[in-house]
Amino acid sequence: MDRKIYLDNASTTYVSNEVLNEMLPCFNTIYGNAGSLHSFGRSSVAVLDKARDRIKEAINAKKSSEIYFTSGGTEADNWAVIGIAHAYANKGKHIITSQIEHHAVLNACHYLEKEGYQVTYLPVDETGLVNITELLHAIKKGTTLISIMAVNNEVGTIQNIKTIAKIAHDYDVVFHSDAVQAIGNLNINVQDMEIDALSISGHKIHGPKGVGALYVKSGVKIDPITFGGDSQERGKRAGTENVAGIAGLGKAVETACRNQALTSRKLKSTRDYFVEKLSEKVEYFQINGHKHQKSNAILNVSFYGVEGESLLMLLDLAGICVSTSSACTSKSLLPSHVLKAMKVPDEIAQGSIRFSFGINTSKSDIDYVVEEIRKAINKLRAISPVQPGRF
Amino acid sequence: MYSKTVLERFQNPKNAGSMHGANAVGQVGNAACGDIMKMYLKINDNGVIENAKFKTFGCCAAIASTDIACDLIKGKTIDEALKVTNKDVVSLLGELPAHKIHCSILAEESIRAAIENYYKKKEKELKKANKQN
Numbered sequence: 001m002d003r004k005i006y007l008d009n010a011s012t013t014y015v016s017n018e019v020l021n022e023m024l025p026c027f028n029t030i031y032g033n034a035g036s037l038h039s040f041g042r043s044s045v046a047v048l049d050k051a052r053d054r055i056k057e058a059i060n061a062k063k064s065s066e067i068y069f070t071s072g073g074t075e076a077d078n079w080a081v082i083g084i085a086h087a088y089a090n091k092g093k094h095i096i097t098s099q100i101e102h103h104a105v106l107n108a109c110h111y112l113e114k115e116g117y118q119v120t121y122l123p124v125d126e127t128g129l130v131n132i133t134e135l136l137h138a139i140k141k142g143t144t145l146i147s148i149m150a151v152n153n154e155v156g157t158i159q160n161i162k163t164i165a166k167i168a169h170d171y172d173v174v175f176h177s178d179a180v181q182a183i184g185n186l187n188i189n190v191q192d193m194e195i196d197a198l199s200i201s202g203h204k205i206h207g208p209k210g211v212g213a214l215y216v217k218s219g220v221k222i223d224p225i226t227f228g229g230d231s232q233e234r235g236k237r238a239g240t241e242n243v244a245g246i247a248g249l250g251k252a253v254e255t256a257c258r259n260q261a262l263t264s265r266k267l268k269s270t271r272d273y274f275v276e277k278l279s280e281k282v283e284y285f286q287i288n289g290h291k292h293q294k295s296n297a298i299l300n301v302s303f304y305g306v307e308g309e310s311l312l313m314l315l316d317l318a319g320i321c322v323s324t325s326s327a328c329t330s331k332s333l334l335p336s337h338v339l340k341a342m343k344v345p346d347e348i349a350q351g352s353i354r355f356s357f358g359i360n361t362s363k364s365d366i367d368y369v370v371e372e373i374r375k376a377i378n379k380l381r382a383i384s385p386v387q388p389g390r391f
Numbered sequence: 392m393y394s395k396t397v398l399e400r401f402q403n404p405k406n407a408g409s410m411h412g413a414n415a416v417g418q419v420g421n422a423a424c425g426d427i428m429k430m431y432l433k434i435n436d437n438g439v440i441e442n443a444k445f446k447t448f449g450c451c452a453a454i455a456s457t458d459i460a461c462d463l464i465k466g467k468t469i470d471e472a473l474k475v476t477n478k479d480v481v482s483l484l485g486e487l488p489a490h491k492i493h494c495s496i497l498a499e500e501s502i503r504a505a506i507e508n509y510y511k512k513k514e515k516e517l518k519k520a521n522k523q524n
Contacts, residue, residue, distance in 0.1 A: 307425055309450040313393075313401065335423070347422030347448075383407040383454065385418065385429035385446040 004319045005365045009204075010153055010181060010298050010356035011323055015248065016206040022251040023208065026244035034241045035231055044243045051250025058257035059198065060189040061215055068214045068233045069246050073180040073201030076214040077104035077147075079225050079237070080176040080197045084145045085112050087221035088174065092142025096173075098122045098130050099341035100157075101149050104199075105178055106337075109147075122148075124341050127290040128157030135167060145174045150182035154338040154354055155289030156298030158186060165194040174220055180204055180212075184256030185264060185295045196220045200253060202245065207252025211245030263359055267296035270357045270366065274299060277370040282377055284388035288344060288352060302344065302352040303373075305388030306380040311353055314376035320369050323354050347386060393451055394485030401451040406461035410444040414512065417504025420497050426453040430460070430501040434509055438469045445501070452484075452491035456498035459483045469506055475499065 015023075026047060032040025034048055052064040061067060070076045085095055097109055099121045109119045120138040122130050130148055139146075146168045150161050161177055168175035176197035179188055184205045190198055196217045203209040216222050216236075228238030256263070275287065284304040303311060308324035315322055334340075335349035344352075355369075381388060393401075413431035420426040426449035433442040443461035447454045459480050464472040477495035481487050487495060 305448065307449050307453075309425075310401065310454060313398075313451050317402065335425070345422075350422055350425045350448075383404065383446050384448045385427055386422075386448045 002319070003368065004321070005361075005369055006321045007355045007357060007361065007369065008321045008323050009358040010354065012203045012209065013206045013358065015203075015208055016252070016255070018255060019207050019248045019251045023244045023248040026247050030243065034243060035229060044241070047243050047247050048241055051246045054250040054254040055200070055213055055215075058188075058253045059183075059200075059215060060191050061217075062191060063218055065234065066215055066218055068216060068237050069241060069249070070212045070214055070237060071239075071242070072210055072212040073102075073178070073199055073204075074104040074212075076199035076201070076212045077102065077178050077180075078108045079222070080199060080214055080216075081105055081108035081145070081147055082112060082225050083222040084174050084176060084197060084220070085117060086223040086225075088144035092144050093117045094120070094140060094143045095145040095147065096120045096122060096135065096138050096143060097147045098124060098149070098159075100124050100128060100152055100154075100338040101147065102153055102178055102180070105147055105149070124157075126342050126344075127293075128152055128155050128288075128338070128342050129290060129293070130159055130164070132160065132163060132167070135164065139167070139171045139173065143171065143173050145176060147176040147178070149178040149180075150188070151179070151186060151295045151298075152289070152338060153181045153298075154336060155300040155342070156181075156295035157290040158182075158293045158295060161195070162193045165196075168196075169194060181295060181298070183253060184260055185267075185297050187260055188257070190215055190217070197222070200249075202249040202252055205252045205256040208245050208248040211242050211249045213249060213253075264296050266359055267357050270361050270363075271296050271299050273363055274355065274357070274366050274370070277366055278373070281370050281374045286348065288339060288342065297356050299355045299357070300339075300352055301355065302339075302348045303377055303388075304348065304351060305384045305386045306351045306377060308350060308352050310380055311351070311373075311376055314379065315353075315369075315372055318372040318376075320372055323356075324352065392488055394487075396483070396485045397451055397455040397487065400455035400458045400484070404445075404454060404458040406444050406458050407446065407454075408444055409446060410442060413444070415505045415509035417501055417506070417508050419500045419504050420449070420453075422448075424493070425449060426494060426497055428453065428457050428497055428501040430457065430505040432464075432505045432509065434469065440464050440467055440469070440472055449494065450491070452487055452494040453497065455484055456480050456487075456494045457501060460498040460502055464502055469509070472502055473506060475502060 032044040034044040056064040165175045180201040198215040201212040226238040288300040339349040410431035415432040418429045429446045445457040477499040480495040
């Protein structure tokens with residue numbers, strides 16, 4: 001089978017040509033250490049400054065100095081959660097997050113719990129939305145940070161970020177948002193949305209892997225979690241800057257945000273077409289996530305009576321790349337924590353697949369994918385002891 | 392991640408499907424862990440497993456494991472079938488990733504569950520026969 005169709009763009013994307021061209025000179029021409037005082041160093045600093053300016057513009061930060069480069073979305077999330085919690089430890093040791101966050105946030109919270117912090121993991125409703133009333137109840141004296149993702153990576157639900165940010169500020173609490181899946185899919189304006197800290201990743205938006213950024217509003221305190229040279233990233237994030245990666249990140253964020261409205265429209269028509277075709281050809285499935293308030297790039301579908309990994313493998317054999325939202329491919333055998341929080345029953349959660357579309361996904365790709373899904377589903381249901389009709 | 396045999400058995404299982412006239416049926420596993428296996432056996436009066444088939448809701452390793460388990464017990468007596476372990480399943484599959492070993496254990500359990508079901512049925516039949524006598 002020669003045909004290859006990549007529907008796993010929420011996992012990672014290819015590096016676009018314009019990003020690659022931005023990066024290439026940084027490998028062998030502009031290769032100075034940005035910490036060096038000489039001309040080679042200064043050339044690299046200029047690259048960093050340009051990328052910082054681009055990101056500042058793209059997310060409407062007030063100052064470029066509010067952008068810090070990291071090794072990716074995970075480090076940005078880890079740092080935001082741990083660094084802000086540490087910086088405000090004198091004020092209190094309680095933080096609030098949700099049950100459906102990425103593990104980069106959840107595991108950072110678990111780490112803080114070991115340090116003696118108290119963490120509230122807010123529940124979500126069946127569409128994946130954080131319950132605002134629960135949030136209001138959870139805030140108490142000593143709460144220093146609320147961290148809620150903008151777009152969920154498994155089901156695509158978009159949270160009411162501005163409302164949550166306003167509530168946080170009413171109680172003088174810092175608000176962080178993991179926007180790794182939001183950049184390029186949602187108009188992110190940190191000043192308008194009153195976001196204090198925001199995590200960004202490069203490789204989800206046609207940038208390189210291994211680079212990301214954390215926006216921290218000036219005036220918001222954050223302790224470093226990396227230690228080394230004092231001069232890098234204004235003493236906040238140690239380690240020689242990944243100049244080429246940062247150049248690529250700057251370009252990727254700029255492009256993704258500039259094209260956001262257009263991309264979203266395109267992805268919506270792709271997703272709607274997919275759902276339409278799927279409804280025509282396949283019986284017994286459900287779409288997980290919010291009906292309208294969700295990213296157009298992600299579609300999470302549970303196929304009744306089949307298990308996600310075996311469906312993934314059959315699709316892979318047909319050249320189609322998707323991902324399971326169940327953790328069955330990892331060492332944990334439990335269903336996805338996101339679907340569980342959304343109260344999707346286990347046997348339905350186990351049959352879920354995340355399709356994440358790209359700007360190049362065509363209608364003919366979708367036709368092929370849906371036909372292959374139909375074949376795979378029929379094959380698996382024929383040998384499944386679980387009857388799809390009984391859900 | 393998976394051996395050739397696992398993928399081959401997953402794609403083209405030899406023993407998949409339900410069975411007409413099965414006199415032993417066992418089911419193990421649950422949806423929370425992601426695997427449900429149902430084993431159908433036809434055991435003759437001499438206690439020999441004439442045929443074995445399966446239905447599985449689960450990953451590639453689960454489907455391949457049950458398929459191999461059926462092969463392993465076909466033509467064997469009940470006593471011989473009870474000696475089949477998950478290690479036999481794994482060795483015929485080539486190898487299984489460490490976190491998928493539980494699939495082979497479930498396959499072994501599905502054989503036992505089916506045989507247990509066979510004995511329970513026999514016991515009922517005997518009781519019924521005794522009552523009539």
